Amino acid sequence: MNLMMKKQGAASLRVAVIAAAALTLVLAGCGDKKGGDKASQTAAKVNKEEITVHQINFVLQRQQGLKPEQAEAASRQVLERLIEQELAVQKAQDLKLDRDPRVVQQIEAAKREILARAYVERTGEAVAKPTAEEIAAYYSAKPALFKERRLYSLQEIAIEAKPDQLETLRSKLQAAKNMGEFVEFLKANEFRFTGNQAVRAAEQLPLASLDRIAAMKDGDSVISQGPNGLQVLFLVGSRSQPVGEDQARPAIEQFLTNQRKSELVQKDMKALREAAKIEYVGKFAEGAPGAAPAAEATPAASVAAPAPAPAPAASGLDASAISKGMGLKK
Known part of the structure; x- marks a missing residue:
C-alpha cells in the first residue's frame, strides 16, 4: 500500500510540480509515455525515466515563429530543458516533496487551472x-x-x-x-x-x-x-x-x-x-449573493x-x- 501511495504521489508531482513556474514545460513533461518502449520515440533516458519525441514536439508546436531550418537546433534545446526538468522532478521525489502539503496544494491548484482552461477551449470550439x-x-x-x-x-x-x-x-x-x-x-x-x-x-x-x-x-x-x-x-x-x-x-x-x-x-x-446547488458556508454565508444575478453574484463566475x-x-x-x-x- 505504501509503495502504491508513493507511486501515486510521484505521478501527481510529475503532472504539475513545475506548473506554477512554466506551464508549457509541465504539460510537455507530463506527456504520455506508453510509447516509450519504442526506441524511435525515445529522445533521452534520465535514470529510469524516458523523455520522448512527442514531448519535444509538444513544446515546439507552441513556439510561435519557429522556422523549419531552426527546428533541429530548437528541439535539442528543448530536450536539454526537459532533461533538467526531469532531474528536478526526480530529486523532488527523493526529497519527498510530493508529500509536502504546500506542494500538494499547488499540484491540485495547477490541475484545476488546466482542467478549467481545457473546458474554456472546448466550449470555444463551437464558435x-x-x-x-x-x-x-x-x-x-x-x-x-x-x-x-x-x-x-x-x-x-x-x-x-x-x-x-x-x-x-x-x-x-x-x-x-x-x-x-x-x-x-x-x-x-x-x-x-x-x-x-x-x-x-x-x-x-x-x-x-x-x-x-x-x-x-x-x-x-x-x-x-x-x-x-x-x-x-x-x-x-x-x-x-x-x-x-x-x-x-x-x-x-x-x-x-x-x-x-x-x-x-x-x-x-x-x-x-x-x-x-451552491451553498455558502460559515462567514461566507453572510452577505451571500442569494437571488442576485449570477453575473453580479461573485467574480468567481468568470474564473474560467x-x-x-x-x-x-x-x-x-x-x-x-x-x-x-x-x-x-x-
Missing part, C-alpha cells in the same frame, strides 16, 4: 468564425482604430489630493500653458504625484478610452477623479497612421472570435451556476472565462501581443 460582412462592419464602426488611426504621445500624472483640493487642481491645469508648468505648480505646492510618458498606437490603448482620446487635439488634457485624487492625461502630440481593411482583417477576425468565445463561455457558466480581448491590432500584429496600455481609467 463560428466572423463573416467578411461582419469584419467589414467592425472596420467601419471603429475609425479611431483603422481609417483614422493615430500614434499618440501621452503623458499621464496621478496626483494624490484631498477632496477640497480638487477644484484648485482643475483650475490650475486649465490655466497652465503646458504640462511642464502644471508639474512645477505641483512641486511648489508639495503635491505627491507619479507620472509616465509613452508613445502608444491606437490599438495599444484601452478600447473603452480610445474614442475619448481620439477626440483630443494635440495639447489637450483630460481629468479623471479617483479615490485618492486626480489622474491627468495630456496629449503631447500625435500623427496619423491609417490602416486599410485588408491589413486589419486578420486581427479583426481574431478579436471578434475571441469576443464570441468569451460571451459563449460566460453564457455557459451562467447556465452551470443556475443548474448547480477568457480575459477581455484587447483592441484588434490594426497594424497587423497578433492581438494577443498588444500591450495593456497605460492603465487609463475607463
